[in-house]
Amino acid sequence: MSPSSNERPPFIGFGLGLRPTHYKDILENNPPIDWFEIISENFMVPGGKPLAILDQIVERYPVVMHGVSLSIASTQPLDMEYLKGLKTLAKRTDPKWISDHLCWTGVHGINLHDLLPFPYTQEALEHIVERVNIVQDYLGHPFTLENVSSYVSFNQSEMTEWEFIAELTKRTGCWLLLDVNNVYVSSFNHDFDAIEFINGIPQDRVVQFHMAGHSDHETYIVDTHDAPVRDEVWDLYRACLKRFGPVSTIIERDDNIPPLNEILPELEKVRQIAHEVHPKLKPVAA
Amino acid sequence: MSDSLKDIQQKFQAAILNQDDSILAAIKENNKEEKHTLLNVYQHAYGARLIEFLENDFPHTAAYLGQEAFAQTCQAYYETNPSNTPNARWFGLKYANFLKNYTPLQQSVEAAELATLEQALNTAFDAKNAMALTQADLANLTPQDWPTLTFTPHPSTCRLQMRTNADLIWAALSKEKTPPDPQKLQMPTELIVWRGQGMARFRTLSYDEAMIWDEAVKGTNFGALCEMLGTYWPQEEAPLKAANYLQAWLSSEFLEHNPTGV
Numbered sequence: 278m279s280p281s282s283n284e285r286p287p288f289i290g291f292g293l294g295l296r297p298t299h300y301k302d303i304l305e306n307n308p309p310i311d312w313f314e315i316i317s318e319n320f321m322v323p324g325g326k327p328l329a330i331l332d333q334i335v336e337r338y339p340v341v342m343h344g345v346s347l348s349i350a351s352t353q354p355l356d357m358e359y360l361k362g363l364k365t366l367a368k369r370t371d372p373k374w375i376s377d378h379l380c381w382t383g384v385h386g387i388n389l390h391d392l393l394p395f396p397y398t399q400e401a402l403e404h405i406v407e408r409v410n411i412v413q414d415y416l417g418h419p420f421t422l423e424n425v426s427s428y429v430s431f432n433q434s435e436m437t438e439w440e441f442i443a444e445l446t447k448r449t450g451c452w453l454l455l456d457v458n459n460v461y462v463s464s465f466n467h468d469f470d471a472i473e474f475i476n477g478i479p480q481d482r483v484v485q486f487h488m489a490g491h492s493d494h495e496t497y498i499v500d501t502h503d504a505p506v507r508d509e510v511w512d513l514y515r516a517c518l519k520r521f522g523p524v525s526t527i528i529e530r531d532d533n534i535p536p537l538n539e540i541l542p543e544l545e546k547v548r549q550i551a552h553e554v555h556p557k558l559k560p561v562a563a
Numbered sequence: 564m565s566d567s568l569k570d571i572q573q574k575f576q577a578a579i580l581n582q583d584d585s586i587l588a589a590i591k592e593n594n595k596e597e598k599h600t601l602l603n604v605y606q607h608a609y610g611a612r613l614i615e616f617l618e619n620d621f622p623h624t625a626a627y628l629g630q631e632a633f634a635q636t637c638q639a640y641y642e643t644n645p646s647n648t649p650n651a652r653w654f655g656l657k658y659a660n661f662l663k664n665y666t667p668l669q670q671s672v673e674a675a676e677l678a679t680l681e682q683a684l685n686t687a688f689d690a691k692n693a694m695a696l697t698q699a700d701l702a703n704l705t706p707q708d709w710p711t712l713t714f715t716p717h718p719s720t721c722r723l724q725m726r727t728n729a730d731l732i733w734a735a736l737s738k739e740k741t742p743p744d745p746q747k748l749q750m751p752t753e754l755i756v757w758r759g760q761g762m763a764r765f766r767t768l769s770y771d772e773a774m775i776w777d778e779a780v781k782g783t784n785f786g787a788l789c790e791m792l793g794t795y796w797p798q799e800e801a802p803l804k805a806a807n808y809l810q811a812w813l814s815s816e817f818l819e820h821n822p823t824g825v
């Protein structure tokens with residue numbers, strides 16, 4: 278039985294975003310990784326090797342589905358075909374939860390393939406609340422939304438990003454995927470205090486953290502996911518652990534992806550810090 | 564009056580697609596950087612990302628054309644065919660066809676054919692799964708069964724005709740060798756693309772094999788295929804030829820195990 282959307286997903290430890298360059302290494306060596314986050318769209322294909330590999334991964338590791346095209350904040354209608362595809366994939370992978378981003382990706386039937394910002398208004402809140410309710414009812418799995426990095430903000434915003442997120446999760450019961458790097462990037466770009474952001478997020482709603490690297494352009498920071506996690510983000514991770522307790526975490530690397538054995542030490546650091554902050558934290562059973 | 568969410572999204576999208584700057588009025592001043600520079604992060608990322616998608620799907624076309632020329636074809640493509648799919652995997656579906664009609668490459672038919680071949684391989688790679696028909700499936704047929712036997716192509720198979728040496732260019736590039744000079748052919752090369760053992764592959768077909776494959780796919784039975792081969796070979800050799808071709812198709816996984824047929 279799949280967990281219902283309002284049931285809190287379990288703590289599943291420390292994992293990685295599954296990337297094709299690591300398939301072989303994972304299947305041959307069963308590395309000690311607690312779980313994998315898969316990019317849903319990569320497996321929304323008719324057949325062939327990607328799905329065959331996914332089936333093998335699912336046999337050995339818990340997975341979570343992470344999508345990029347739900348476009349929950351878009352003013353164009355929800356793409357029910359896409360949701361159907363997600364549901365089909367969920368039958369195959371039995372994910373611990375399904376996530377996407379608090380953003381929009383396009384209007385007028387166009388997909389800009391980017392995670393785009395919008396003003397934090399009552400209008401947007403009501404619009405998104407309605408859509409989140411539809412999505413979580415339809416998917417029947419715990420549904421989780423991630424904060425994105427942004428480079429612009431809007432004059433119209435009536436509240437902060439964290440106030441918006443807090444209200445959204447209160448009103449829909451959806452779970453949160455806190456991208457620690459994105460909080461840092463946005464705090465720099467929009468001159469807010471990252472600690473104020475995390476203190477504004479309800480303590481009991483965060484079920485996953487993302488850790489990633491970014492590129493510094495001096496006057497702004499771009500969330501490139503192509504480098505190791507920066508010191509400032511490690512500091513923020515500690516603060517997040519203190520506030521939210523032990524939370525399932527992955528390292529998210531999308532570009533310039535090193536071999537698995539070079540990422541594993543970074544994942545070990547993710548794990549160690551969590552154990553430092555929460556000495557009683559038990560490792561998840563293999 | 565302030566913009567609705569819908570207005571904001573329309574203007575933001577116009578800024579990305581058409582460099583239309585009317586969204587700037589809605590964007591908040593930033594202490595560290597000019598608003599238009601920040602908006603440009605999105606504008607720049609858009610094109611870069613789509614080119615990256617196409618580069619992933621058409622690595623040999625990209626290598627053949629060279630970075631700059633390839634990027635130009637990509638830009639021309641996304642400007643006329645913006646993505647309308649939730650999955651980046653399908654964004655490039657019309658790219659090869661687009662190249663065929665792309666005026667600056669009108670003299671380079673081989674480039675469009677190279678892209679067509681890469682597209683066919685991509686499609687075969689994650690085409691629908693189906694059990695392959697094997698030698699063993701046919702082992703119990705009686706001699707009377709053979710003439711009326713028909714075949715179903717595996718969903719991953721696809722036929723192509725090359726009017727240039729694009730297949731040889733592909734082969735060289737896949738070994739990171741210098742590709743041969745492009746050549747227009749008097750007679751086209753017949754190719755079949757398929758997935759075997761999980762890998763997308765292609766090979767050439769002789770003209771007689773191509774003919775009976777195309778007929779088999781249409782549902783022509785084995786008896787008729789043998790007769791057709793009789794136009795290429797002495798009538799008494801035709802059944803053996805047909806059997807050899809069939810054996811090759813079976814071992815390469817060209818055919819689908821069709822539970823209602825065989």
Ligand SMILES: [Fe+2]
Nearest residue numbers: 423456487529
């Ligand atoms: Fe993330």
